[in-house]
Amino acid sequence: MGVKYIEPAIGKKAFTCPHCGAISLMHFHCISYIDKDLLEFHERKHGGNSWVQVATCHNCCKHIIWVDNIYAYPDIVAEEANSDMPEGVKQLYNEAGLIYNKSPRAACALLRLAIDRLCNELGETDRDINKNIGELVKKGLPASVQQALDVVRVVGNKAVHPGQIAFDVDDVGTATMLMRLLNIIVSRMISEPKEIAGLYDQLPESVKQSITKRDE
Numbered sequence: 001m002g003v004k005y006i007e008p009a010i011g012k013k014a015f016t017c018p019h020c021g022a023i024s025l026m027h028f029h030c031i032s033y034i035d036k037d038l039l040e041f042h043e044r045k046h047g048g049n050s051w052v053q054v055a056t057c058h059n060c061c062k063h064i065i066w067v068d069n070i071y072a073y074p075d076i077v078a079e080e081a082n083s084d085m086p087e088g089v090k091q092l093y094n095e096a097g098l099i100y101n102k103s104p105r106a107a108c109a110l111l112r113l114a115i116d117r118l119c120n121e122l123g124e125t126d127r128d129i130n131k132n133i134g135e136l137v138k139k140g141l142p143a144s145v146q147q148a149l150d151v152v153r154v155v156g157n158k159a160v161h162p163g164q165i166a167f168d169v170d171d172v173g174t175a176t177m178l179m180r181l182l183n184i185i186v187s188r189m190i191s192e193p194k195e196i197a198g199l200y201d202q203l204p205e206s207v208k209q210s211i212t213k214r215d216e
Helices: 036-045 088-101 104-121 129-138 143-151 173-202 207-215
Strands: 014-016 024-032 051-056 063-068 072-073
Touching: 088 104, 088 173, 104 129, 104 173, 129 143, 143 173
Parallel strands: none
Antiparallel strands: 014 024, 024 051, 051 063, 063 072
16 A cells, blocks of 8 residues: 655645655744845845745654745655556656656656556556546546546546646646545555455455355
């Protein structure tokens, strides 16, 4: 199963530290500074000052930094991929996770491709991803996941082709939603059936035989 992930955000009391990976309490403080090389620009745009928001992780004591409300340091490692995610899908997921904070549009293109590939791994090979997701819903994927995929342009009338970019919606928020949805699909369609099968295998043989006879 994927590890719970809370995205770093200014003012949030606790989130996943991009340094140590723990969900930790954060202590915030704010610093005002003037970049002399950009003084004229800042006077024109920001009244001469920039603001640095610094969160200190209570677990590892390292810092997470935003400059003028824009995330700056360190590079954020995305929500960890579900361990049951197929390898080819996971490669695309991890590549997107390395760049989504700096280039969310490129990350979204990779993640749409990952969702398309995941459908193929789950046995849905139609060239129309709408049909593939629809078939997964019939097999137990929550309809709410399909609706969320519509919002982020994976399915629906305004869907973009896997690997392409939707310039009007592709931002960091869309990238994190796509990563969460990928993990949800893997959890529902792969991890949960695998876990249930494992529990069934632990039953005494006599009980399994009784179940088989009952279902004949």
